[in-house]
Amino acid sequence: MIKMYYPVSTIQNNCNIVNYLHSRESSWNSAKVLQQHFQFTTPLLKRLTLEHQLFGHNGCINCLEWSSNGKLLASGSDDVCVRIWDPFSYKCLNVITTSHVGNIFSVKFLGDESLIATGAGDCRVVVRSIDDTRTSAPHITCKCHRGRVKRLAKAPDQPLLFWSASEDGSVIQYDLREPHECMVKSTIFMRLPDVDLKCIAVNPTKPYLIAIGANDCFARIYDRRMVRTWQYKPSNNSKREPAEPQDSNCVQYYAPAHLARECSEDLTDKLAATYVTFNSSGTELLVNMGGEHIYLFDLNNSRHINELTMPENLLRKNKNWGCGGAHCDIEVNGNFDTTRNSPSNDRTTLEYIEKARSLAERNWGGDLYLAARYFYNVIQQDPGDKKSFKLFIECLTQLKWHVEASSWLNLFQKRFPEDCKILLASSKCAKKKKNENEGGPLTSQELELRANSRDFELRFLGHCNITTDIKEVNYLGENGNYICAGSDDGVIFIWDRRTTEVVTALQADPSIVNCIQPHPSACYLASSGIDPCIRLWSPAKEDGTFNRFIVTDIGVTIEKNQRRRTMSPFETMLMDMAYRQAQEENTSQRIQQMCRSS
Numbered sequence: 366m367i368k369m370y371y372p373v374s375t376i377q378n379n380c381n382i383v384n385y386l387h388s389r390e391s392s393w394n395s396a397k398v399l400q401q402h403f404q405f406t407t408p409l410l411k412r413l414t415l416e417h418q419l420f421g422h423n424g425c426i427n428c429l430e431w432s433s434n435g436k437l438l439a440s441g442s443d444d445v446c447v448r449i450w451d452p453f454s455y456k457c458l459n460v461i462t463t464s465h466v467g468n469i470f471s472v473k474f475l476g477d478e479s480l481i482a483t484g485a486g487d488c489r490v491v492v493r494s495i496d497d498t499r500t501s502a503p504h505i506t507c508k509c510h511r512g513r514v515k516r517l518a519k520a521p522d523q524p525l526l527f528w529s530a531s532e533d534g535s536v537i538q539y540d541l542r543e544p545h546e547c548m549v550k551s552t553i554f555m556r557l558p559d560v561d562l563k564c565i566a567v568n569p570t571k572p573y574l575i576a577i578g579a580n581d582c583f584a585r586i587y588d589r590r591m592v593r594t595w596q597y598k599p600s601n602n603s604k605r606e607p608a609e610p611q612d613s614n615c616v617q618y619y620a621p622a623h624l625a626r627e628c629s630e631d632l633t634d635k636l637a638a639t640y641v642t643f644n645s646s647g648t649e650l651l652v653n654m655g656g657e658h659i660y661l662f663d664l665n666n667s668r669h670i671n672e673l674t675m676p677e678n679l680l681r682k683n684k685n686w687g688c689g690g691a692h693c694d695i696e697v698n699g700n701f702d703t704t705r706n707s708p709s710n711d712r713t714t715l716e717y718i719e720k721a722r723s724l725a726e727r728n729w730g731g732d733l734y735l736a737a738r739y740f741y742n743v744i745q746q747d748p749g750d751k752k753s754f755k756l757f758i759e760c761l762t763q764l765k766w767h768v769e770a771s772s773w774l775n776l777f778q779k780r781f782p783e784d785c786k787i788l789l790a791s792s793k794c795a796k797k798k799k800n801e802n803e804g805g806p807l808t809s810q811e812l813e814l815r816a817n818s819r820d821f822e823l824r825f826l827g828h829c830n831i832t833t834d835i836k837e838v839n840y841l842g843e844n845g846n847y848i849c850a851g852s853d854d855g856v857i858f859i860w861d862r863r864t865t866e867v868v869t870a871l872q873a874d875p876s877i878v879n880c881i882q883p884h885p886s887a888c889y890l891a892s893s894g895i896d897p898c899i900r901l902w903s904p905a906k907e908d909g910t911f912n913r914f915i916v917t918d919i920g921v922t923i924e925k926n927q928r929r930r931t932m933s934p935f936e937t938m939l940m941d942m943a944y945r946q947a948q949e950e951n952t953s954q955r956i957q958q959m960c961r962s963s
Contacts, residue, residue, distance in 0.1 A: 400886060405842040409888045410859055411869050412904040414912050417455050419899040421448055426893035427835055428472045428880060435885040440899055441469030441483055449481075449495060452891065452901055463491050464506060470835060471517040475541065476524050480504065484514030490529045492541065509537055509551045509597055515835065518565040520572045530565035530577060534558055538594060551597040555587060555611075559807065563655075563834055564640050570647035578638025580834075582624035583818060584652045584662070591615035613810055618818040619650060619662045622670035623734035623764060625818050639830060640837040644845040649822075651848065653838035656930065657730055659825040659850055661862075667819035673741055673761070674769050717743045718753055725760060729927045731824060736760050751781055825860045827867050827919070828852035829926035833879055841883050849890070851878025854926060856916055857892060857902075867923070870916035873900055 385399050392398075424443025431438055437458070438450040447461040447469065463469065467486030475482050475492065482492045488510040493503035512533030519527040525541040538554040545551060560579035568574035577585045592615050618625075624636065635656035642651050650662040721739035724732040740757035743750055754777050761770035777784075807815075825848055830836045832853045841847035841859070847868065848860040855874035860867055874894035881892045890902040905912060916922055 401842065401844045404886065405847050405888055407868055409904045410847065413869065413871060413902045414905040414914055416901045416903045419450055419455060421457050422897045424897055425895050426897065426899060427468060427470050429882045429891050429893055429899065430472050430474060431882055431885055432474055432478050433885065435887065438891055439472045439474065439481060440893065441472040443468040445469060447472055447481055447483060459495060461493065461495065464503060465489060465491060470515050473517045473519050473527060475519060475527060482517055482527060484517050484529050486513045488512060488514060490514055504541065505539065505545050507537065507545060507551065508547045510535065512561065515562065516564045518567045520567055521569050522572050528554055528565055528575065530562040532561035534560055534562060536562065536565065536577065548597055552594050553597055554592060554594050563637050566641045566643055568643045568647040569645060576641045576650055578641045578652065580637040582620045582636045582654065583815065584619045584638050584641055584650060585616050586619065587616045613814060616814065618814050620670065620818045621660055621731060622820045623731055624657065625670050625815060626766065637834050639834050642839055644840050645843045651838055651840065653830060653836055653850060655830045655834055659838050659848065660821040661823040662819060663822040670818045670820045672820065673737060714743055714746050725756065730930060733760050733764050735824065737764065751784065823865050825865055827923040827926065828858045829854060829929045831930060832877055835879050837880050839881060839883055849881050849883065851881050851892065851894065852926065853877050853929065854922065855894065856922060857881055867919055870919050870922065871914045872916055
């Protein structure tokens with residue numbers, strides 16, 4: 366066998382743009398690396414501004430989709446039409462009149478991108494040619510769903526295979542190589558009788574993994590190699606059909622631990638995974654949690670939601686309490702890295718303590734749980750930190766994790782018998798634990814799957830997602846170094862994926878931004894919301910021109926969005942009116958200052 370030899374690329378060792386460009390002459394994969402590193406960068410993102418607006422739809426635009434080469438942009442709207450755009454010449458190339466009678470919620474290019482698939486509020490899925498005239502018949506008109514079709518997803522390795530997720534709790538699988546006859550020859554991939562499905566995504570590198578989001582706090586990833594599909598069974602019963610029995614090993618649940626626990630039952634009706642997506646390497650799952658925040662799950666190194674449950678877990682990880690346990694870094698040679706996350710690193714411990722105390726004091730949604738995780742890290746690193754131990758137990762108590770708080774309290778009393786002040790918390794911990802099944806009858810298999818959920822790795826805070834159930838979140842660039850999402854206040858937020866800090870924010874809609882889709886290869890974004898237009902965003906020139914779309918008071922905006930979560934719709938409307946008036950006055954003042962003669 367002839368072995369191909371490729372020189373080792375040195376492009377990743379050179380940070381200078383000139384070195385990157387020069388490496389294209391000598392490195393075989395430099396063009397790809399160059400695109401990955403420079404498609405989206407912090408300087409480019411901070412210069413994003415409105416390039417153009419595409420008008421043509423007569424209703425809210427609920428979905429956007431780029432073609433694989435980035436030359437075409439498809440949009441679906443409440444006007445039940447799909448428009449195909451050339452986003453660089455700002456022209457509408459085609460208007461596809463669908464047979465839908467309800468709002469279009471999802472649009473996908475299929476095959477060689479000569480076909481377009483749509484899912485809508487009329488419970489139907491339609492596939493037709495982009496070049497179809499109004500008189501030609503669609504390839505598929507599926508009426509099998511009994512609820513609104515919220516999302517479509519296609520297989521990256523099989524362009525004629527796709528799935529639809531509906532609020533009737535079912536996922537239907539379509540293969541355009543096979544005939545589809547509603548109520549006769551339609552393949553049910555999955556049916557969840559207890560939830561409404563909101564979104565679906567296929568892993569780009571492992572197409573056998575399919576993520577599903579519903580109107581609860583759980584994102585479910587199914588291995589379709591183990592899923593037993595079945596043919597549609599027609600029924601006159603208006604109630605949902607029971608799910609076919611499945612092997613519990615075919616699915617893994619993911620959820621933020623503070624939401625997956627019984628203490629969050631009062632939020633159940635407010636929670637919904639409005640969008641799920643994988644990163645380009647298929648190792649991470651990003652979830653936009655309606656009513657909460659955006660969460661990133663590491664599929665390879667995910668932690669259990671009960672990581673903080675029993676102190677025995679901590680003792681089992683490290684009997685001597687002298688190392689950071691699971692949070693210690695292991696080098697290639699197998700030795701522990703003593704420079705990070707170790708008890709000797711006082712700076713790291715102090716940072717954990719400071720972050721934990723700030724979060725516990727602020728107490729926004731999810732802050733208490735994140736503070737508890739930080740205190741847990743401190744205890745791993747410094748088991749003699751009595752104050753952090755107490756604050757950790759207080760966090761568990763406020764989270765209403767009374768059984769866990771009691772366990773940690775017992776351990777604290779054994780380690781520090783001379784300190785009795787913490788005993789005051791024992792009365793709080795003695796409260797009766799809620800029944801995990803108060804929300805309704807769940808099967809034993811479902812209870813087990815939920816109890817075995819995996820916890821998040823990172824949280825992205827700032828946006829608000831309580832008004833609509835189609836709000837998206839996406840990675841920017843193939844490397845996925847940045848995260849973007851719309852918000853109920855009409856702002857596009859962009860976060861640094863590594864630090865989770867907000868890089869920039871853009872006022873992109875007078876009301877709500879639902880959709881934001883990055884271009885496959887350029888620093889170019891398409892967004893849409895309540896307005897009947899698509900907005901295209903690109904970096905502005907470096908000439909110092911004032912960018913009126915940049916949100917300058919990001920901290921105030923984030924705080925306002927957190928207050929929204931607990932407000933009534935009327936209170937939210939009044940707050941928006943006051944905030945926009947103040948924002949317009951500030952913008953007017955800045956423009957006047959810039960126009961003053963020197």
